[in-house]
Amino acid sequence: xxxxxxxxxxxLGVGSFLRRRFKQLFWLTAVSVFIxxxxxxxxxxxxxxxxxxxxxxxxxxxxxxxxxxSAGVQADTQEKLKLVLAVRKYARDVLKFNVGGSYSSYSRVxxxxxxxIVMAAPKTELKSYTWWFLIIGNVPYKGFFSRQDAEAExxxxxxxxxxxxxxxxxxxxxxxxxxxxxxxxxxxxxxxxLAGIIFHELFHNTLYVNGAGAFNESAANFVGNRAAIDFFxxxxxxxxxxxxxxxxxxxxxxEFGRFINQVADTLRGLYRRDIPRADKLRLREEVxxxxxxxWQRYLADHPDQSFRRFSQRxxxxxxxxxxxxxxxxxxxxxxxYAANANDLSRTVEAMRSAVGKGGEPFEAVRQWLDKHRQQxxxxxx
Numbered sequence: 001x002x003x004x005x006x007x008x009x010x011x012l013g014v015g016s017f018l019r020r021r022f023k024q025l026f027w028l029t030a031v032s033v034f035i036x037x038x039x040x041x042x043x044x045x046x047x048x049x050x051x052x053x054x055x056x057x058x059x060x061x062x063x064x065x066x067x068x069x070s071a072g073v074q075a076d077t078q079e080k081l082k083l084v085l086a087v088r089k090y091a092r093d094v095l096k097f098n099v100g101g102s103y104s105s106y107s108r109v110x111x112x113x114x115x116x117i118v119m120a121a122p123k124t125e126l127k128s129y130t131w132w133f134l135i136i137g138n139v140p141y142k143g144f145f146s147r148q149d150a151e152a153e154x155x156x157x158x159x160x161x162x163x164x165x166x167x168x169x170x171x172x173x174x175x176x177x178x179x180x181x182x183x184x185x186x187x188x189x190x191x192x193x194l195a196g197i198i199f200h201e202l203f204h205n206t207l208y209v210n211g212a213g214a215f216n217e218s219a220a221n222f223v224g225n226r227a228a229i230d231f232f233x234x235x236x237x238x239x240x241x242x243x244x245x246x247x248x249x250x251x252x253x254x255e256f257g258r259f260i261n262q263v264a265d266t267l268r269g270l271y272r273r274d275i276p277r278a279d280k281l282r283l284r285e286e287v288x289x290x291x292x293x294x295w296q297r298y299l300a301d302h303p304d305q306s307f308r309r310f311s312q313r314x315x316x317x318x319x320x321x322x323x324x325x326x327x328x329x330x331x332x333x334x335x336x337y338a339a340n341a342n343d344l345s346r347t348v349e350a351m352r353s354a355v356g357k358g359g360e361p362f363e364a365v366r367q368w369l370d371k372h373r374q375q376x377x378x379x380x381x
Contacts, residue, residue, distance in 0.1 A: 084103055095348065109183045116167075119166075120154075123281060123317060219333060261328070
């Protein structure tokens with residue numbers, strides 16, 4: 001039976017029209033309450049637009065198990081849909097993530113870009129401008145479903161003399177408040193990138209530290225990539241092209257992460273200097289130019305590097321913070337992974353244990369590692 005036929009059979013009978021309208025009203029009400037709770041400082045129009053768009057995503061959900069074998073679904077799409085179900089099963093059963101009902105359903109998105117993300121930073125300080133939300137604390141970005149609204153926020157921030165940037169985002173997590181569906185435009189990515197995105201977002205459902213944007217995104221970036229490597233290794237073997245692609249993606253992230261953190265260290269040193277602001281602004285442009293030249297030289301020997309665009313784009317502190325939010329202390333997470341015998345489930349549990357005690361989360365992970373090294377040394381003695 002086709003999806004349309006199944007839907008028709010469900011809608012016939014006891015109060016089908018009223019049931020669907022009540023369900024729609026329930027979701028829109030629930031989403032509005034959630035959005036209003038999370039975004040108390042935002043304008044009513046922002047809240048209503050966000051609630052409308054999220055409600056639309058949730059209302060359009062179809063179980064992937066129903067949709068995947070529908071007439072007209074292309075073979076490549078079917079393969080990716082089945083992959084998503086396998087990824088969520090792996091995340092639940094092997095990695096012990098809090099999966100719930102997320103990514104068991106599919107939702108059509110009727111535009112190429114889901115959201116527009118705005119970031120900002122002071123011109124002589126390498127730190128993110130943050131927005132405060134009631135439930136999740138301070139975050140280093142703000143999402144808009146309208147490009148016009150995002151550009152208005154950028155104009156406001158520029159008027160306050162901040163560096164700014166805007167990018168699009170393909171996915172987001174409601175942190176387990178709702179069962180996030182697979183959004184249709186995610187199917188444009190190859191299987192390996194798609195798997196990494198799903199693991200990344202499911203990790204947000206599993207561990208999220210309020211007010212720690214860089215930790216949350218960098219940890220999810222690490223886990224998403226490592227989970228994809230493990231998943232394709234277990235599914236297709238270490239000789240598979242999927243496994244090789246997953247390893248390459250993470251290698252590129254780590255290489256660029258080390259580089260961009262070195263650039264950040266140079267800039268922080270500059271911004272700490274007791275010199276006029278005008279000199280800092282002039283000298284930072286020299287740091288930007290040198291870093292792009294250095295990366296271009298690196299690309300000459302690594303032409304397939306994923307972060308090629310860095311050498312051509314216009315740089316400011318907000319652009320750098322966009323990279324750093326996702327690439328901070330990646331090697332610390334790698335050390336945690338090694339300390340847990342390259343077992344990602346154990347690594348995530350160690351991470352949860354470390355940050356569960358409170359305090360700055362990166363420092364908490366480093367303290368866990370220090371304690372582990374001391375215990376290992378004591379056993380060796």
